[in-house]
Amino acid sequence: MKLFTxxxxxxxxxxxxxxxxxxxxxxxxxxxxxxxxxxxxxxRIISKINWKVFVNAAKQIGYGKDLxxxxxxxxxxxxxxxxxxxxxxxxxxxxxxxxxCPETHxxxxxxxxxxxxxxxx
Amino acid sequence: MAAGSMKLKRLQHILEEIETFENPKIELEQYTTSSHIxxxxxxxxxxxxxxxxxxxVADLGCGSGILTIGAALLDARYCTGYIYSTVYIMVLxxxxxxxxVCFICFAGFDIDPSALSLSVENAADRDVSGQCEFILCDVxxxxxxxxLKAFDxxxxxxxxxxxxxxxxxxxxxxxxxxATNAVYSLHKTSTRKHVISTAxxxxxxxxxxxxxxxxxPASYKFHKYNSVDVQxxxxxxxxxxx
Numbered sequence: 194m195k196l197f198t199x200x201x202x203x204x205x206x207x208x209x210x211x212x213x214x215x216x217x218x219x220x221x222x223x224x225x226x227x228x229x230x231x232x233x234x235x236x237r238i239i240s241k242i243n244w245k246v247f248v249n250a251a252k253q254i255g256y257g258k259d260l261x262x263x264x265x266x267x268x269x270x271x272x273x274x275x276x277x278x279x280x281x282x283x284x285x286x287x288x289x290x291x292x293x294c295p296e297t298h299x300x301x302x303x304x305x306x307x308x309x310x311x312x313x314x
Numbered sequence: 315m316a317a318g319s320m321k322l323k324r325l326q327h328i329l330e331e332i333e334t335f336e337n338p339k340i341e342l343e344q345y346t347t348s349s350h351i352x353x354x355x356x357x358x359x360x361x362x363x364x365x366x367x368x369x370x371v372a373d374l375g376c377g378s379g380i381l382t383i384g385a386a387l388l389d390a391r392y393c394t395g396y397i398y399s400t401v402y403i404m405v406l407x408x409x410x411x412x413x414x415v416c417f418i419c420f421a422g423f424d425i426d427p428s429a430l431s432l433s434v435e436n437a438a439d440r441d442v443s444g445q446c447e448f449i450l451c452d453v454x455x456x457x458x459x460x461x462l463k464a465f466d467x468x469x470x471x472x473x474x475x476x477x478x479x480x481x482x483x484x485x486x487x488x489x490x491x492x493a494t495n496a497v498y499s500l501h502k503t504s505t506r507k508h509v510i511s512t513a514x515x516x517x518x519x520x521x522x523x524x525x526x527x528x529x530x531p532a533s534y535k536f537h538k539y540n541s542v543d544v545q546x547x548x549x550x551x552x553x554x555x556x
Contacts, residue, residue, distance in 0.1 A: 197464075198421065198447050205458040206451070214461045228445060234368055241464050307430055310451035310459045 194290075194308045196250050197282040200242045204294035204301065206312045215246040216292040216301070220254040224306070228283040235279045236269055242282075251281050254290075355469055355498050355548060358523055363550065365496045369466035372421050372492055374453045374485055375473065421447040421465070423456060454484050457491040468493040471500045474544075483512050486551070490516045496552050500526070503545040513551055524548040 204213035244264050251257030260281065268274050292301040292308055302309050360366035424430050430448045451459050472485035482501050486509070489497040497518070501509045503525060513520040526546045 194449075195447055198449065201460050201462040201464050202449075203459060203461040205461075206455050231368065238370075238464075241462060243462070305431065305434055307427075307434060307448050307450055309427070310449065311425065312452070312455075 194287045194292075194303050194306055195283055196247060196254075196285060197238060197242065198308070199250050199287075199292070200247055200282075202292065202308065202310065204292075204297070204299060204310075206310060207294060207297055207299055208312075210294060210296050213294055213296060215243070215250065216294060218250055218253045218287060218290060218292060220287045220290040222287070222289040223254060224286045224288045226284050226286055228279070230276055230279050232272065232275055235275045235282075238282060239264065239268065239275075239278060247282070251285075254285070254287060256285055257281050355471075355500075358548070359467065359469065359496070359498055359550075362523075363496065365467040365498075369495070370421070370464055372423065372465040372468045372489075374423050374456065374468060374470040374489055374492075375425075421449060423449050423451055423453050425450070425452050453488055454481075456488045460492060463492065463494050465492050466495040467498070468496075469498045474500075474502050483509070486512065487516060490518055490551065496550055498548065498550055500546050500548055503547050506547055509547070509549065513549075518551040518553060521550050521552075522547045523550050 199216065199218060202214075202216055204210050204216060207213065245262070248257060248260050248262055251260055260277070265271065265274060268278075286306055287303050288306045290303045292303060292310075293299070294301070356366060365371075427450055430450055434448055449459075468489040470485060470489060472482040474482050482499070482505075486497070486499055486501075489499060506522065510520050524547075526548055527543055
């Protein structure tokens with residue numbers, strides 16, 4: 194599961210959950226994969242994601258220690274910064290671990306890189 | 315509909331090349347049909363509308379949609395889910411041959427864990443794991459699982475609503491909630507009027523961009539008939555009239 198994906202996921206499928214976002218991550222195994230860097234693509238993704246959730250997620254799995262809490266100014270032209278963000282969003286993958294609902298503490302497992310959001314009630 | 319039939323001819327020409335794709339994991343004849351359809355969708359989506367390259371693409375029900383209908387029509391008692399998304403991955407590679415810089419962010423969603431594990435394996439086999447993400451969830455409630463509207467394009471071959479009535483329209487509703495640019499979906503031609511009116515209710519503009527035929531040969535032990543032809547519409551849904 195990439196951090197880009199995590200940024201989208203909510204536990205609202207569970208009964209009684211009002212927001213269910215963001216899910217807390219417990220990472221057991223992490224893999225670094227390779228994904229082609231495309232400047233325009235990364236800029237577009239940055240404009241879509243919830244930045245704070247992304248920064249916290251990275252920190253939860255032990256990455257992005259030097260990542261700014263807020264998006265830096267003029268990030269669009271800062272290629273080094275974009276590459277760093279790209280790496281964290283697309284190349285750091287949680288292979289095994291858990292996603293935890295912030296309201297019910299219900300656990301959604303991540304196995305072999307696939308998050309399981311099935312509501313087995 | 316001269317324009318429509320010309321597009322199909324061009325697609326069929328491309329599809330012939332797809333046929334030569336080597337795929338050691340073919341177990342069912344349905345796979346060939348799937349590759350036709352998948353190539354059709356992706357090729358049109360990219361070369362006619364530019365909806366694939368550099369976009370975030372979601373595939374809803376990346377597992378056994380096509381087999382559901384095959385099984386239902388041919389009265390099978392048991393069917394194994396095949397990984398429809400495998401075909402998309404192969405076609406991604408095919409598209410790479412034509413596009414010099416091809417960056418696709420691709421996410422496949424399915425409710426079937428075994429279908430997804432195979433998808434993961436296939437993505438790894440074809441070296442596209444970096445671009446593909448797979449998520450196990452109930453697609454019919456995916457609007458609850460997804461907080462962000464992060465996808466530009468949604469492509470899907472939904473269950474046709476033969477087994478479970480209205481399933482394809484539920485998928486369509488979910489697709490519309492996820493996509494920001496376009497939705498490509500397959501629906502039985504016989505249900506076209508209903509699909510179009512549903513689309514309008516959902517606030518999207520439908521356009522039938524191709525008429526395809528699923529030829530499903532009997533490949534399960536319990537099938538009664540030799541084969542069944544299903545006429546299918548490939549429809550592109552957008553938020554503006556184009």
